[in-house]
Amino acid sequence: MSSEPVKRCTVDEILELRWRVLRPGRPIESARYEQDVLPETRHWAYRDAEARVVGCVTVQRTPFPGADGPGWQLRGMAVDEDLQGMGIGGDVLVSAVREVAEPIWCNARERAIPFYASHGWTIVSEMFDIPDVGPHKRMVWSP
Template identity: 40%
Template sequence: MNPSKFQIKQISAQETYKVRLPVLRPGKPIDSCVFDGDILKSTIHFGIYLHDELIGICSFFKNSHPHILDKQQYQLRGMAVLEAYQGMGIGYKVLQFGEAYLKTKGIKTIWCNAREVATGFYEKCGYQIFGEPFDIPEIGPHYTMKRSL
């Protein structure tokens, strides 16, 4: 796909639901897409568009992990790309854009709770697993992963 056809921009929490629901919460009610902290001023949401269609999203929350000593850290949550566009580098593009933005704000570490099926994606993006796997009820097995910017 031609990279010039993509546009990445900051979006509202509500706009992320168009991608969160079918990818992260299929078959669940729309309110399952609302995350604690979504509307805080410190939370940042990015969307990647192909023409005028939102096809991928990621959200960054000012949240400290107890096992990360760096005080300048953010949590990545709600990373998702519509199924028809998965495997094309779309997720990497929007994630890289968000990380670059946070780096300009002095953030040193990004961490996330990655679904087991997504750990390979995050490893390709420079994230490393730390700690033991854990289960999130109704969603499944996860690993905590982190990356220094």
């Protein structure tokens, strides 16, 4: 792996990975978020030694649901299936939240809740269903 594997990037650099990991079996356009192209939206990619994108995440300006004022939402957290559980996702997550350095929220898939919790995120909702994706809990992180 390169010495600085996590870097800011464009959505086009990570869309294929996001699609493959998070929206398998659906059209690639289903992996795009409306906010992907807004100027404040930020994307990060983790590249392996061959410069292939194997990890990604996106942070966009979206208020915490039910709250007024600005907020940041983390979305599209994904690691190549063959490389999960090796610390890549943790590196991506830590790089993103350090750079944003403000409170962030996300809808965490049930299976990924322990991953976020191990990086200091807190559960702030009951389990709820996102159609076609599955059960989630809302989680928050603060610097």
